[in-house]
Amino acid sequence: MNRTTGGRPVTPPKTVAPRPARRRGPRRHTRRDLAVLCVLLGLPVLLDLALVWGPTLASVALSFTTWDGVGDIRWAGLGNYADLFADYPRFWPAVRNNLLWLAALGLLATPFGLLLAVLIDRGVRFSRFYQSTLYMPVVLSLAVVGFIAQLILSRDQGALNALLGRQDNPVDWLGDPDLNIWMVLLAACWRHTGYVMILYLAGLKSVDPELKEAAAIDGANERQAFFRVVLPALRPVNVIVGVITVIEALRAFDIVYAVNKGRNGLELLSVLVTDNIIGEASRIGFGSAIAVVLLLVSLGFIITYLVQELRGEQRR
């Protein structure tokens, strides 16, 4: 192994030099171990890089081109972005709707889910029933939720118009572009509430009851104890709920697509991306620019979250 070339002294191969062990204990991995590691660690890493991170970077690159999916890829600089912000009539409504989605999930569904979790956690009877019922919508696909929404909200035979006695003068809940986004948001909140509730329910179970007792002894009323003691103790759950809420708001797609393919008042960034890529237009460069906008917003939250995680890691 130790071949010399031209009489020059050869620096010993790196593997020979004993590396200071980073940790006492296990001997180095055997060849078989390395093979197992290479295959079973390599495969998922490869999959993740090839099908998630690679495409993400490619999307960023494509957003600077005018590619139609077939012809040559031509560089367009910031052209797509300029078009997007200035000339694409569906863009700003979509941004607005995504923000509304975020506000609805974050300001309505999340506190409501927390309230339900707190009530159920106080040990009422039938809590299992309540818990299952409230969580049930979460296991439905958003597409199914979209169709059920139509059943209730459609103009002519919808249940809501019947309930309100408005068959003669029906409200077009899903067709009216000023109205439909609110209806769809209601359906989205229906699902999100149960999701948030379960997360908080688990979090509440893990809060040390002594904390609450101590707060009570110190003279805190129930409300103070909750906001000053319990909620701060739930910080890891709060972080998860926050991230899930933001990501769900940005990813929202299925409901509006099931209702009317995301047109006529139900525009969302995710729908615009899909339309530009698989629609008739096939403006892939342009669609990618929209995707990158979505990505940048998400990344802000992802990075915040990862920093939190990292801090937790160091404390461990």
Added chain:
Amino acid sequence: MTVSAVRVRRPPRPGGPPGRRGRFGVHAFLLAVSLAFLAPLLLAVYASLRPYEETARDGYFSLPDRLSFDYYRQAFTDSGMGRHFLNSLLITVPGVLITLFLASFTAFAVARLRLRGSLVLLMVFTAGNLLPQQVIVTPLYALFNKVPLPYWMSDSLTLYDSLWAVLAVQVAFQLGFCVFVLANFMRTLPPEILEAAIVDGAGVWTRYRHVTLPLCRPALAALGTLQFTWMYNDFLWGLVFLSTGDKLPVTSALNNLRGQFFTDHNLLAAGSVLVALPTIVVFLLLQRHFIAGLTLGANKG
């Protein structure tokens, strides 16, 4: 408004025995919310059992003349839901198994082997799962169109328009979440067990397969049930990577029940109930695992 209603009826003292009135208020509130949450589902089931003419004439809130499973039969035969259910099964079952296998090994390597850069690895997977799906759609679409497959694997001769494409994306995308959750779980296992195995001369595979994995059974069960619903419920991947209608998974195929000019809402209701049925049944049977799955990741720290 509901918040203040509840607050008024709250038991007077924290920690003390809650008063009867407080209990009653909480129950009334929870029951009302629960019924409101169930109502849309119950309405869908009811509508699916009645002929459309009947509800068109009398509205949804009327007593039925006739209840039947006709719409379910129709949804199954006319739109070939059976075929689509099979597609979903072909994607979901291998998808869950492969994801759990690869993710559990990755998590094992990250959490239990003390390899260099394992934290970076964990971050790469976790963050990958949080990316919006639409960001990766375009390049994947182009990529899948370029990857050739032999005829026996895909009649489109490419990865595009084959169930393999959907399966691959599902696995890749869900890996992130599973690695994150399983790594967190494995960190809670006592390190002594692993050290004992090392002293006994167990290799990496043995330490993974025979020492760590059996201890992870609760986490795997929880994740498995959760992943089942997520993969089954997925709508986008099927829509984007499959162009042949026959290959669509059942969630994406629901759209087929919608007529071009006339939509029979009761038929749609039957289709929705059919599509929702597997996840609801699985949820009710495996409730404990479901909830554990969601909270395994959330409950750490």
